[in-house]
Amino acid sequence: QENPKINWRLTSSFPKSLDTIWGGAEDIAKRVSEATGGNFTIQTYAAGEIVPGLQAADAVSAGTVEMCHTCSYYYVGKDPTFAIGTAIPFGLNARLTNAWFYEGNGNKLLNEFYANHKLYGMIAGNTGAQMGGWFRKEINTVDDLKGVKMRIAGLAGRVVEKLGVVPQQIAGGDIYPALEKGTIDAAEWIGPYDDQKLGFYKVAKYYYYPAFWEGGPAIHAFVNLDKWNSLPKQYQAALTDAAAYANTNMMAKYDLKNPLAVKQLVGQGTVLRPFSQDILDACFNASMEVYKDISASNEWFKKIYEDQVAFKKEGYLWMQLSEYTYDTFMMIQQRNGKL
Amino acid sequence: MSALLRFSSLIDRLSEIIGKFSGYLVLFCCLVSAGNALIRYTFNISSNGWLEIQWYMFAFIVLMGAAHTLRLNEHVRVDLIYGAVSDTKRLWIDIVGLTVFLIPACAYLAWICFPFFWLSWMQGEVSSNAGGLIRWPVKLIIFAGFALLVLQGLSELVKRIAALMGLAAVDTTYEKPLQ
Amino acid sequence: MFAYGVMPPLMFLGMICFMLYGFPVAFSLAAVGLFFGILGVFTGHFEEVFLQALPFRIFGIVSNDLLLAIPFFTFMGSILERCGLAEDLLEGTGKLFGAIPGGLAYAVIVVGAILGAITGTVAASVITMGVISLPIMLKYGYNPRLATGVIAASGTITQVIPPSLVLIVLADQLGRSVGDMYLGAIGPSILQVTIFLLFILALSIFRPKDVPALPPEARGEMNAALVIRVLWGMIPSIVLIFIVLGTLFLGLATPTEAGALGVVGAMGIAAMHRRLTWDLTKQGMQTTMRITSMVVFILIGATCFSLVFQGMNGGLWVEHLLSHVPGGALGFLIFVNIFIFFLAFFLDFFEIAFIVIPMLVPVANALGIDLIWFGVLICINMQTSFMHPPFGFALFYLRSIAPKSVKTKDIYLGAIPWLCMQLILVAIVIFWPESVTYWLEKAPVVDLDSIKIEIPGFGNGGGTGGMPNFGLPPMDGAPAQQGGLPGTPNLGEPPKINP
Ligand code: NA
Numbered sequence A: 001q002e003n004p005k006i007n008w009r010l011t012s013s014f015p016k017s018l019d020t021i022w023g024g025a026e027d028i029a030k031r032v033s034e035a036t037g038g039n040f041t042i043q044t045y046a047a048g049e050i051v052p053g054l055q056a057a058d059a060v061s062a063g064t065v066e067m068c069h070t071c072s073y074y075y076v077g078k079d080p081t082f083a084i085g086t087a088i089p090f091g092l093n094a095r096l097t098n099a100w101f102y103e104g105n106g107n108k109l110l111n112e113f114y115a116n117h118k119l120y121g122m123i124a125g126n127t128g129a130q131m132g133g134w135f136r137k138e139i140n141t142v143d144d145l146k147g148v149k150m151r152i153a154g155l156a157g158r159v160v161e162k163l164g165v166v167p168q169q170i171a172g173g174d175i176y177p178a179l180e181k182g183t184i185d186a187a188e189w190i191g192p193y194d195d196q197k198l199g200f201y202k203v204a205k206y207y208y209y210p211a212f213w214e215g216g217p218a219i220h221a222f223v224n225l226d227k228w229n230s231l232p233k234q235y236q237a238a239l240t241d242a243a244a245y246a247n248t249n250m251m252a253k254y255d256l257k258n259p260l261a262v263k264q265l266v267g268q269g270t271v272l273r274p275f276s277q278d279i280l281d282a283c284f285n286a287s288m289e290v291y292k293d294i295s296a297s298n299e300w301f302k303k304i305y306e307d308q309v310a311f312k313k314e315g316y317l318w319m320q321l322s323e324y325t326y327d328t329f330m331m332i333q334q335r336n337g338k339l
Numbered sequence B: 001m002s003a004l005l006r007f008s009s010l011i012d013r014l015s016e017i018i019g020k021f022s023g024y025l026v027l028f029c030c031l032v033s034a035g036n037a038l039i040r041y042t043f044n045i046s047s048n049g050w051l052e053i054q055w056y057m058f059a060f061i062v063l064m065g066a067a068h069t070l071r072l073n074e075h076v077r078v079d080l081i082y083g084a085v086s087d088t089k090r091l092w093i094d095i096v097g098l099t100v101f102l103i104p105a106c107a108y109l110a111w112i113c114f115p116f117f118w119l120s121w122m123q124g125e126v127s128s129n130a131g132g133l134i135r136w137p138v139k140l141i142i143f144a145g146f147a148l149l150v151l152q153g154l155s156e157l158v159k160r161i162a163a164l165m166g167l168a169a170v171d172t173t174y175e176k177p178l179q
Numbered sequence C: 001m002f003a004y005g006v007m008p009p010l011m012f013l014g015m016i017c018f019m020l021y022g023f024p025v026a027f028s029l030a031a032v033g034l035f036f037g038i039l040g041v042f043t044g045h046f047e048e049v050f051l052q053a054l055p056f057r058i059f060g061i062v063s064n065d066l067l068l069a070i071p072f073f074t075f076m077g078s079i080l081e082r083c084g085l086a087e088d089l090l091e092g093t094g095k096l097f098g099a100i101p102g103g104l105a106y107a108v109i110v111v112g113a114i115l116g117a118i119t120g121t122v123a124a125s126v127i128t129m130g131v132i133s134l135p136i137m138l139k140y141g142y143n144p145r146l147a148t149g150v151i152a153a154s155g156t157i158t159q160v161i162p163p164s165l166v167l168i169v170l171a172d173q174l175g176r177s178v179g180d181m182y183l184g185a186i187g188p189s190i191l192q193v194t195i196f197l198l199f200i201l202a203l204s205i206f207r208p209k210d211v212p213a214l215p216p217e218a219r220g221e222m223n224a225a226l227v228i229r230v231l232w233g234m235i236p237s238i239v240l241i242f243i244v245l246g247t248l249f250l251g252l253a254t255p256t257e258a259g260a261l262g263v264v265g266a267m268g269i270a271a272m273h274r275r276l277t278w279d280l281t282k283q284g285m286q287t288t289m290r291i292t293s294m295v296v297f298i299l300i301g302a303t304c305f306s307l308v309f310q311g312m313n314g315g316l317w318v319e320h321l322l323s324h325v326p327g328g329a330l331g332f333l334i335f336v337n338i339f340i341f342f343l344a345f346f347l348d349f350f351e352i353a354f355i356v357i358p359m360l361v362p363v364a365n366a367l368g369i370d371l372i373w374f375g376v377l378i379c380i381n382m383q384t385s386f387m388h389p390p391f392g393f394a395l396f397y398l399r400s401i402a403p404k405s406v407k408t409k410d411i412y413l414g415a416i417p418w419l420c421m422q423l424i425l426v427a428i429v430i431f432w433p434e435s436v437t438y439w440l441e442k443a444p445v446v447d448l449d450s451i452k453i454e455i456p457g458f459g460n461g462g463g464t465g466g467m468p469n470f471g472l473p474p475m476d477g478a479p480a481q482q483g484g485l486p487g488t489p490n491l492g493e494p495p496k497i498n499p
């Protein structure tokens, strides 16, 4: 049969309340169905409806559901290489992420790695550079980081731990009260639009930027490898296109929603603060140490990380000539009220 | 039958020892949690390992304590019918329930939880949080909990059949557990 | 009804039958889930491998830190029950209020509220208050129905007053913060205590024989010494309230850890009363272990059921049904509350929270209902499940400690006025949402056009004008210009707001 009737389940790592990031899953489902005349349908489930959010890819590996929409770096406990799929500290921005995945070796190399876990991955969303999180007090120097109890997950936790931050993984529902009462001193989440809904601005007024650990984090759609291989070619194409559409659309939505949200947050008393050059430098160095450590013991990580670094060197030269110069000029016009 | 009853009392003993141990973990878990809060507040230090050990203990209390709880008939029931019928009928309700509900369900859960543990063991999976713990022990607890429940279920079945045959006494009194 | 096939309604029916059968709920739920799981494979709803989501879900349950509150609060309750704190409180306040009609009943309500602010479980309050005050009330001529009713009702207040296990579990199910649930529950707790006190006041006016004042020989001399003794007796309670709620609001502990600190505090008070023995501790931890295991196994059973229910499109079915209840959000709320009130006749709150609430959340969300308000509302409603004759826990505890002279019928009938009061409270909160939301912080309204954010570091020295000198190395490999050039963006300088 040319266009068989197929119905898949997709489990998302995100709750429906994070509408933008959850919307990526719905975009995929909608596009696939439209492109196949309703023959290939994907039913979407929010985090917890089938499996808990942090175990979405495990469920896909096991074949429990056909696919998921998740962040690759949730699975660094299995292998640190998973981190590169989403973002690593001082990694790529959203533009370069796309370039590395689509036209560089990113997709190819990572899919070789994901195959060990019976997964086939496609990037299907990006939040853009995230915010560095909410702090109860100002962080001016590297010393100020010492003893800061921060809710920060994954590899970034390992990096800031080297500078004396105390990474704390606490239950989702506990973050807000813990931050409110100073049980923790800081928490990072996503960006202005999503952070605003959780109300962190009410309890920690310093809002730092940028999240150097998430310069352009990609959201992944993972498909069970066997299911992917058994999918008719035209459905593979439809799904690939749908993921690419979701990738663009999520970035677009965030770029529309975040500017308004950040203004609202400022109006609600949020104080914006950049991480100082010193802090960024120290974290950068700490990250390089972490990468050296991991590379020494993990072949996959070493191979894929080095490919990304090679790409990053060229990419950031080009960014300076193109985007940076143009953007800076335009930003000055913006600030001078000439736009 | 007497061999079966010996098997049953052996299982009972095993569940009881594990159950008692789970009880001690309740106290220990409280102390760890209170300690975490105090140490973090006074010395500004903390570790994800000590936070995670709390729910590792919780997992043990829940899963490994379930068999002992079953032995004491303290899993909550809707006692509209059970509370109103005779002892013999209660024995029958339990015999059917154990054979049709508990043993197959727990055996199936143990069966699918084993590969879940095994994969984690093979991958050497660790927590994704900085300073977190290795993961397979807690996944092993999930498997072991259901396995122990299957054994305890068999033991309860043996005792109830023996009671129907007049070979042993089973106390079927049931009180809704306090909360 | 059958918009999503016959399977979802059949599963619902199956669940009720399996549960009524009388085998432990946890295993019946798991079995009905797996039974329909097999059916689902045959009907082509999913493949067998779909059921392998269960280990992930069970792992999700045991790794949920919030559920640690269950053993902590249960353990604290079982120690409080025997540590002498409630006795001190009741004795003092009883003597203080004894002289006025209804005095003992006021004392029970006030002590119920104080215990409520310390602990999060019902058993501790009802049993201690029942053991101490029921005999006194009966001895001095209280109507037995009123006496048992006021004790059962005051014992259940703890579920609405923070800290509360029900609120923690609901916060988890609703995906909202425990802190906000606590804040939202403040208003309704005050309302509830007020309604109870007013009811006793009305009784003392219209039916004074039911609630007589204590004779002087029973209440002792009313003097300054007594007041001081009563106040002194309250110190341990105040300390405990501080330990559990204070540490939370001071930032010493998370809501979960506050429970653990409460255990330590309760043990301290028991030790002060010289009642902290190893036996008591051991009993407490064994009971706690069994209750924790029992409760969390209901959750495990429920997760088997709800996975298969999802697989059968049950979630869509419930959403479809509930979103067709007439009357929009209000209609939905009224329907849901009546539904839960009836479910509470034969399910207890954990079963409702774990099985029913997850089905309601998406609909409530879609209707734009504030989930904190919704949660608090459900919490008040579920409080009635403790008092429903004939299966309510509170009534059950009372039966086990009440003297033979109190008929079971009295206990059942005694509960009814208090159930009505709680329904009145539910109605008040439905039609007056501010009773919940008043305590929640509201976001200020922002005029976006008035907000100007200026990020420094662009242009020459942060000023306006020309292009920055980037200091980039030229392409031909000549040495780069050294840093610190004028106009290089200073990325570390904070932005200016409304310059
Ligand atoms: Na983030």
Ligand code: NA
Residues within 6 Å of the ligand: C115, C116, C117, C118, C119, C120, C121, C157, C158, C159, C160, C161, C162, C163, C164
């Ligand atoms: Na309470």
